[in-house]
Amino acid sequence: FAQIASTTLNLPTAKVEVCMNDSALPGFSMGTYGSRTTQIAGSAVLLAAEAVRAKALQVAAQVLEAAPADLVMEDGRITVQGVSARAIELSELARMVEEQPDLIEREPPNPANGTPIEGLAAWRDFSSPGLTYSSGTHLAVVEVESETGEVHVLKYVAVDDCGRVLNHYLAEAQIHGALAQGISQALYEEVLYDQDGQLLSGTLLDYTLPLAGQVPDFVTDLIETPSPNNPLGAKGVGEAGCIGGPPAIVNAVLDALSPLGIKTVDMPLRPEKIWALLQAARNGTQPHAGNDEGAPASERKVL
Structure with missing residues (x-):
């Protein structure tokens, strides 16, 4: 502002x-x-x-x-x-x-609260005539440890069209932060309840988030196609990484696992889940790849 x-x-x-x-x-x-x-x-x-x-x-x-x-x-x-x-x-x-x-010509009072608008002051509102959509392309390069099921994000490239960019530094910072959140959703974050409805992941000891060393260096770029629906030509930028990150990572992991016939897996892609899929593929069976796979009955989600 x-x-x-x-x-x-x-x-x-x-x-x-x-x-x-x-x-x-x-x-x-x-x-x-x-x-x-x-x-x-x-x-x-x-x-x-x-x-x-x-x-x-x-x-x-x-x-x-x-x-x-x-x-x-x-x-x-x-x-x-x-x-x-x-x-x-x-x-x-x-x-x-x-x-x-x-x-100077006087302005009408502030319509929000009736306060007089005096001197070099102005009150203006804005209502968009239509919706504004951002777009982008995200590419993740991952490595899957065959013995442990651990997933490493080696490289991440994101190109986003956020409309007219007013501050490139802040836009890039928002994208980087959102990408870290997207990686966290894809690989770590999960809300777990036991059969009595007791939350099992209520602290950061249980609800895991990535450390700085677990997030790769990001390669990002911005394309500027101004929006016709506001005088700034701006579009949203804050959610770009959160939306593009999870599917890019999941698709990259599935691409790595495709030679074994594994076609689907639910987030988060925790090592124990990927390891179970690898073991089943080696044994010629295909377990359910959902969030409950491999969890004891007392720790399965009740939602």
């Missing part, structure tokens, strides 16, 4: 403070889901920042006696293009508008 506002207003990001709102104040929303924060809230920030920019240029044009089209907003200052001596700080402009409110 700070980056969107600072880019629109040509301010250093450090000068933008993001204040978290009270969730009881805004109007009705469909909910928080679908990795749509940038698409929806980010677009509202953009529209509000553009409105503030237009107001600032309108007032600066009066103060500097120049047309708005001849003004340049940069680094917290508004300057007449080509005449650096004719300039005013954005902070000074805001003070002037507070002292002389007639310099």
Whole structure:
């Protein structure tokens, strides 16, 4: 949000403070889901920042006696293009508008709570005209230990189209984190109950997660196809690795096991499950590859 506002207003990001709102104040929303924060809230920030920019240029044009089209907003200052001596700080402009409110056209009150909108402030909302879909291709290279059933992810490549990328560093970081979660879902995470409904995996000692050394270096790339459904052109990025990771890893493991005739296995791909499949294939039998395979009756899931 700070980056969107600072880019629109040509301010250093450090000068933008993001204040978290009270969730009881805004109007009705469909909910928080679908990795749509940038698409929806980010677009509202953009529209509000553009409105503030237009107001600032309108007032600066009066103060500097120049047309708005001849003004340049940069680094917290508004300057007449080509005449650096004719300039005013954005902070000074805001003070002037507070002292002389007639310099600017008043906006209607905030529809969420009726608060007056005064000075160089703006309230904007955004509702997407349609759904936005991300896409991507994920490739996993795995190694299966034939004697233990342990699965090692040797390499992982992910190419995702997340729409217009506003911050490549943060987008890559989100993808890396989601890929780690995807690997965790595929190989480790499992909710287990005994026959009495007692949770058996209620701590991190039982509900296992991968360590840093169990996650490979990721090779990632981003394709930018802007979405037509929001002014930022953004799409969701946070769930890319969680969605693409598990099937990529499971398919890679099944490819490794295909010479033995093994065609299906349920997540998580724990060593004991893969080992049982390998033993059955060697013995000419094919056990059920579900989550209960190999677990004592007292530890099978009751869902």
